[in-house]
Amino acid sequence: MFTGIIAAVGHIAAIEPKGDDLRLRVHSGKLDLSDVQLGDSIAVNGVCLTAVQLPGDGFWADVSAESLQKTTLQQLQVGSQVNLEKALTPTTRLGGHLVSGHVDGVGEVVARAPLGRAVQFTLRAPNNLARYIAQKGSICVDGISLTVNAVRGAEFELTIVPHTLVETTLADRKPGDKVNLEVDLIARYLERLVLGEQAAVANNSGLSREILAQHGFIK
Numbered sequence: 001m002f003t004g005i006i007a008a009v010g011h012i013a014a015i016e017p018k019g020d021d022l023r024l025r026v027h028s029g030k031l032d033l034s035d036v037q038l039g040d041s042i043a044v045n046g047v048c049l050t051a052v053q054l055p056g057d058g059f060w061a062d063v064s065a066e067s068l069q070k071t072t073l074q075q076l077q078v079g080s081q082v083n084l085e086k087a088l089t090p091t092t093r094l095g096g097h098l099v100s101g102h103v104d105g106v107g108e109v110v111a112r113a114p115l116g117r118a119v120q121f122t123l124r125a126p127n128n129l130a131r132y133i134a135q136k137g138s139i140c141v142d143g144i145s146l147t148v149n150a151v152r153g154a155e156f157e158l159t160i161v162p163h164t165l166v167e168t169t170l171a172d173r174k175p176g177d178k179v180n181l182e183v184d185l186i187a188r189y190l191e192r193l194v195l196g197e198q199a200a201v202a203n204n205s206g207l208s209r210e211i212l213a214q215h216g217f218i219k
Helices: 065-070 127-132 162-167 185-200 209-214
Strands: 008-018 021-027 041-044 047-053 058-063 081-086 105-115 118-124 138-141 144-147 150-152 155-160 178-183
Touching: 008 058, 021 041, 021 065, 041 058, 105 127, 118 162, 127 178, 127 185, 138 155, 144 155, 178 185
Parallel strands: none
Antiparallel strands: 008 021, 008 081, 021 058, 041 047, 041 081, 047 058, 105 118, 105 178, 118 155, 138 144, 138 178, 150 155
16 A cells, blocks of 8 residues: 655666566665565556565566556656655555555546646546546545546546655656556445445446435435
């Protein structure tokens, strides 16, 4: 588990193809790895990866074919900057929100505009994730815990303060760029619970007006 509070921006130092998947060497920048052991989890642009080697200035991690298909890691090149966060501990400050490091889908930056000293971003989520994104709710973008300011269909707005721009890769994001999205854990599990026995039905399309009415949420 993670908090979505980025500890450092690193970069990809090497990429080694391994059949259908690959191995990444990540230079960890200012991230303190003194307490990291082999097998520990580190979030890279919001994707939970396992450290399999610790060369001293960073770590090596394997990326499965599934992760390559479902995230933006497939677009990384040597030199690409990445957001890094170590897994939380029982004594970690939970400054963001609970993040699993399991990316739900890839979104796209639609617009970027200055807003005072901050920057307002408009992002578009995949249609199947839009129902989990709520105004003033939490969302994780490339591993960063952020608050949703407004929602219009599958598009949502984020206001990024100067500190976050400096300390993450968002400073370089522009319209057309792809980003990893992880929706709020509570929203995902709440939907599953409300489905009740319908959750066991294969190819279930999720919540419908009929199911909500059946459980008394609408009349």
